[in-house]
Amino acid sequence: MKPAITVRNLSKTFRLPDERRGTLRERLMKFHHRNERSERRTLDDLNFEIQQGEFFGIIGRNGSGKSTLLKILAGIYLPDKGSEITIHGRIAPMLELGVGFNPELTGRENVFLNATILGLTRSQILASYEEIVQFAELEDFMELQVKHYSSGMSVRLAFAVAMQVDAPIMLLDEVLAVGDFVFQEKCFSLFERYKKEGKTIILVTHSAASMKRFSDRVMLIQNSRVEAIGNPEEVLKKYHQHV
Amino acid sequence: MAADFNYSWRLFKTLTWTNFKMRYYGSILGYIWSLLKPLALFGVLYIVFTVVMKQKAAHYGLFLLLGIILWEFFVQGSTAGMNSFIGNYQMIRKLYLPRIILVAAAVSSAFIGLFFNLLVFLVFALLDGISWSPRMLWFFPLLIAFYFLVLGIGLILSMVVVKVRDMLSLWEVVTQLGFWFTPVMYPMSNVPEKFRFYEFLNPMSGILEYSRYLLIGLGSLTKPGYCYVMVAGVMVLFAGIAVFKWKEAEMVEDL
Numbered sequence: 001m002k003p004a005i006t007v008r009n010l011s012k013t014f015r016l017p018d019e020r021r022g023t024l025r026e027r028l029m030k031f032h033h034r035n036e037r038s039e040r041r042t043l044d045d046l047n048f049e050i051q052q053g054e055f056f057g058i059i060g061r062n063g064s065g066k067s068t069l070l071k072i073l074a075g076i077y078l079p080d081k082g083s084e085i086t087i088h089g090r091i092a093p094m095l096e097l098g099v100g101f102n103p104e105l106t107g108r109e110n111v112f113l114n115a116t117i118l119g120l121t122r123s124q125i126l127a128s129y130e131e132i133v134q135f136a137e138l139e140d141f142m143e144l145q146v147k148h149y150s151s152g153m154s155v156r157l158a159f160a161v162a163m164q165v166d167a168p169i170m171l172l173d174e175v176l177a178v179g180d181f182v183f184q185e186k187c188f189s190l191f192e193r194y195k196k197e198g199k200t201i202i203l204v205t206h207s208a209a210s211m212k213r214f215s216d217r218v219m220l221i222q223n224s225r226v227e228a229i230g231n232p233e234e235v236l237k238k239y240h241q242h243v
Numbered sequence: 244m245a246a247d248f249n250y251s252w253r254l255f256k257t258l259t260w261t262n263f264k265m266r267y268y269g270s271i272l273g274y275i276w277s278l279l280k281p282l283a284l285f286g287v288l289y290i291v292f293t294v295v296m297k298q299k300a301a302h303y304g305l306f307l308l309l310g311i312i313l314w315e316f317f318v319q320g321s322t323a324g325m326n327s328f329i330g331n332y333q334m335i336r337k338l339y340l341p342r343i344i345l346v347a348a349a350v351s352s353a354f355i356g357l358f359f360n361l362l363v364f365l366v367f368a369l370l371d372g373i374s375w376s377p378r379m380l381w382f383f384p385l386l387i388a389f390y391f392l393v394l395g396i397g398l399i400l401s402m403v404v405v406k407v408r409d410m411l412s413l414w415e416v417v418t419q420l421g422f423w424f425t426p427v428m429y430p431m432s433n434v435p436e437k438f439r440f441y442e443f444l445n446p447m448s449g450i451l452e453y454s455r456y457l458l459i460g461l462g463s464l465t466k467p468g469y470c471y472v473m474v475a476g477v478m479v480l481f482a483g484i485a486v487f488k489w490k491e492a493e494m495v496e497d498l
Contacts, residue, residue, distance in 0.1 A: 014496060015496075071336075074338065074339050075339035076335075076336065076337075076338065076339050076495065077492075077495065077496060078492045093337075093338050093339065095337045095338065096337040096338075099333065099334050099337045099338050100333075100334050102261070102265070104265060105261070105264075105265075109261075109264075112257065113257060113258075113261055116253055116254060116257040117254065117257075117334070117338070117340065118338075119250055121249075121253065122253070
């Protein structure tokens with residue numbers, strides 16, 4: 001099997017916020033220690049491979065660097081020089097539901113906007129529009145501005161649109177954390193569907209239960225480094241020991 | 244590669260249209276409201292100059308109206324471009340998209356506004372007895388150079404403002420001063436000869452002066468001047484793209 005993603009020597013260094021100067025006044029006042037750079041290495045020399053069709057879980061405590069890793073894989077952040085990332089196939093990041101939703105627009109308009117941002121063509125959106133509306137159970141509310149929706153309604157709509165995204169590699173960041181258990185079950189059945197379709201899935205979550213249920217392999221990130229990688233049971237045991 | 248381009252193009256169209264709709268949203272009279280600002284300014288200036296200062300030049304009304312409409316696009320377009328990067332931070336931080344499209348869409352939706360305002364100008368021009376001339380076709384390349392200029396400025400400002408938030412207020416002051424240092428209300432021929440060259444260095448001077456010459460027949464146009472404006476528009480756009488590409492990745496982290 002060919003790997004879907006290969007990561008070699010991946011590091012990411014951020015400049016610390018105190019070095020960033022917001023206003024002109026602050027900039028001028030701090031002008032003299034301009035060359036003092038405080039940096040923080042959020043990811044330190046990561047090496048791993050994700051196989052095609054694999055359900056790959058990433059776990060780690062807050063601030064361990066897992067979100068940064070996801071953002072680098074999604075192309076949002078650039079890694080440090082010397083890092084090598086090879087991705088085979090299109091990658092669809094789902095770091096948040098409803099990216100680009102505009103509360104002033106109607107549900108219908110937001111479906112078109114959000115789906116376009118996620119990469120669907122107009123004819124694809126038209127073809128799946130009915131399905132989106134039915135899945136979100138919002139048949140009577142599509143002409144209503146989203147600012148009048150309850151938060152549950154917007155999440156349902158956003159999720160229904162996200163479901164339409166079709167890419168061989170999916171990046172998912174705790175999308176499951178939102179919504180009630182019915183909604184979570186819907187997410188889980190979507191994961192099952194992805195698995196059946198043979199997609200490669202990368203999931204970042206805190207939930208050990210969903211990790212065990214879906215993952216083929218789990219990677220534990222601790223203090224910016226890969227602490228363990230492999231069988232979900234073993235890696236999760238290690239994770240709980242550390243916590 | 245082709246897929247990327249198609250995606251960018253779809254995104255550009257959707258975002259431009261969404262931006263345009265948002266500007267006039269929540270009111271059927273939305274577009275009329277957006278006209279009100281330039282028209283009110285026009286009305287006041289027109290009264291001051293014709294009634295109080297006894298300006299009697301032919302087509303002075305059209306002269307002023309065109310100047311204000313074009314200047315309005317300069318201000319709206321560059322400001323929208325400046326805000327588009329920091330204003331879309333949620334999108335930028337949650338997904339990869341060609342971010343340059345965000346700026347282009349913001350400037351373009353202002354450009355659609357300019358297009359509608361020019362239709363209003365057309366109505367006034369017909370009422371004022373302006374007739375068709377092939378010379379007017381030269382206005383369209385100028386319009387494109389104008390768009391490039393504003394987009395280039397918008398791209399640069401969109402990066403600067405991430406680091407220097409004061410730019411938001413500063414740019415307001417710059418455009419306000421620019422209104423007086425650019426021949427919006429007066430023709431270039433009123434500028435003392437020794438300053439005229441320097442004023443023409445500002446490409447906005449040429450854009451205003453030549454637009455009036457081409458559409459109304461007032462003032463004058465020189466070939467080198469016209470070429471300068473065209474080249475300046477393209478150069479500023481390239482500079483804008485270069486700055487944006489250079490700083491983009493860094494600014495995403497600083498948002």
